Amino acid sequence: MPGGVDRAAADGGGGGLRPEVAGMSPRPLAPVGLLAVIAALAGCARQPLTGPPELRVGRDECAECGMLVAEDRYSSASLVEREGERLYVFFDDIGCMVDFEYEQGEGTRVLERYVHDHESRAWVPGLEAAYVFADRESLRTPMGSGIAALARRDAAEALAAAHAGAVHDFKSLSVARREWMWARYGKPPDARPVEPR
Template sequence: MRAWALAALVLLFWVAACGGGAPADGPPEVRYGEDVCDECHMIINDARFAAAYRTVGGDVRRFDDIGDMVVYYIRTGEEVAAFWVHDYGTKAWVRAEEAVFVRSPSVQTPMGHGFVAFAGRDDAETFVAQHGGEVMGFEELLKVYGGR
């Protein structure tokens, strides 16, 4: 009887341990003010700078700063299925590969990396015209941190 109970407990643990990582296609949920950045462990508060990715294995990583996402990704070398960032203006999720990034010294991001993202190039260039900075794509952004 005890053996059965123990087996049931172990099964329960296994289910609990696996429950958080069910794969999905869309952008992951971020609970602002509650979720903690996987890189710096600080609370994610501001959607404009928040970023996330989903690994091939279905795990979700959440970040309070686009730069932290890239740092974490390069450091861990995880296989990533999809990167997500927010449009700085609308706060809507955008696939990072499709987004246009601006690095601007006048933007104070949560961890000081200074990157914001836009869904369209026009918005990015308007932002640069107003605040200064440079426009780049995701591949260039990875290279800033020594990525491929």
């Protein structure tokens, strides 16, 4: 019935009153709606990665040693940029993160670091954490680094005292870890200075 009211819709058969207009169909609106959804999703996709990642314990692999991250207490993550792409890399041991960063070439840039607090297991920004570096037999970690991170310095000092360790910030931890590795495995003749990126 051109120009009239759809009686089936008015009687509850079509879901509501809908005027009939010659040549109009609700179908052309579907592609417009789809385009709006695609545009919204594309806008979301352009947001750069930032902030703590979601770690999947037992599923995510350590970028340094290749082991699965089996527990979160000593795990860490870095947000890196490679060839213009941002991605998270995970580590089962904070020592693996420090080693990974030292070994990366100029093509990988570390943007953010996150470590799990030894006590609460919550993510802490890596540059804000206090680190305990202790004997690997006293403070047992997944890969034997003897490194734990804590959100509070006083908690780090207590853990260090309990394990005869030292408290570090990230920069001094990087230097201490490299010196420990060189003392244990030998310093390569082409070793470069330790400068966290």
